Ligand SMILES: [Zn+2]
């Protein structure tokens with residue numbers, strides 16, 4: 203089988219700029235750091251919150267993450283979101299799919315609801331002008347992993363049937379792999395993308411979550427482990443298809459399969475771990491979006507910490 207995206211994956215070359223005073227050339231970066239914000243007031247407010255926290259990218263839910271029912275965003279509200287994003291240079295906008303969708307399930311009722319709900323996610327993401335829609339690969343209970351992967355792809359294709367929004371890319375997020383969760387290994391994500399390419403025209407990339415990486419057994423907390431993880435991601439996924447990084451420290455240790463996000467520096471990855479992740483040439487140009495506890499301005503502090511560690 204040919205793997206065009208792997209052939210295209212070229213080694214990263216940092217663009218350099220020679221400075222007038224002849225000092226060390228400065229690296230040009232388009233650092234994109236942000237966080238998940240609330241839409242409880244409005245879509246526009248979610249953008250303002252991201253900017254106020256020091257972000258220039260952000261993630262939202264487009265409807266309640268724990269309800270099947272979802273309304274259609276009001277066009278005037280969409281326009282205000284767009285205006286705020288343009289004015290404040292907030293890009294990309296990432297939408298996270300609600301927690302109920304499980305496109306891998308065999309339960310007919312949940313399956314029907316999941317397909318319908320994910321179609322709603324696609325439609326809203328397109329309407330809101332989001333660049334990315336993040337999706338977890340679901341749970342394969344009662345099936346082999348391979349059957350679960352196939353069930354997921356068929357659900358994805360069914361949901362996307364007749365849908366077209368060329369500027370929106372669906373991102374498969376890696377998981378901690380607890381219980382029957384799909385998406386612990388890069389190979390599973392790659393398998394999904396390859397199979398999906400035969401079933402749907404939906405553009406598909408990847409979102410890597412640093413907490414999920416560590417908890418699923420990819421040791422991103424150490425220098426050697428990070429190198430190994432990035433080499434594996436390059437070989438299996440293709441780094442150019444990794445569009446977003448979820449920057450979360452991990453309350454669970456390496457290979458703990460615990461999905462518990464910690465503030466940056468307060469978990470098993472730690473500040474030095476994040477410094478290496480943020481400054482690694484492979485990730486330098488990726489948007490980093492926090493999904494960490496945001497009590498009493500902790501989110502803004504985390505944005506600041508990421509900024510400091512990436513300097
Ligand atoms: Zn995540």
Ligand SMILES: [Zn+2]
Pocket residue numbers: 411413414461462463
């Ligand atoms: Zn998580």
